[in-house]
Amino acid sequence: MSDATDTPTDTVAPADTISTEPTQAEIDAWVEREKQRRQAWLAGPSDEERADYASRLRRRNLADRFGEGEERLNESMRIGIRYSREAQLAAEGAVALIYRFTRKTFAELVEAGRQWEEETSLPPRRRRVPIDDDES
DSSP states (O other), rough: HHHHHSSSSSSOOOGGOOOOOHHHEEEEHHHHHHHHHHHHHOOOOOOOHHHHHHHHHHHHHHHHHHHHHHHHHHHHHHHHHHHHHHHHHHHHHHHHHHHHHHHHHHHHHHHHHHHHHHHHOOOOOOOOOOOOSOOO
């Protein structure tokens, strides 16, 4: 029994340790990938990459123009709504002024006509009795 307790079971052999350093094969693979990437960059974009970029640029420009057009459209609609409301108010105000003016003017014309009748009648007529209760 003492034999089993003397040997620790948690020990790891030195060959099984994990190294944090890259191996030479990993370094060589990275160097090769980096050379290929840099060569591709120096060669410039392929025709397919150029076409893809032009397509993306075209779509972005269209989206930008549509956004500006939408803003202009919204501004025009806002101005149109405001002007139509102001035109409605102006028309209603004109009708109200005409109504007040004609009512007031009509009453003044009737009164002037009565006064003219009284002043220009040759034989004195009997005094005219107003129909409305508010006049005396």
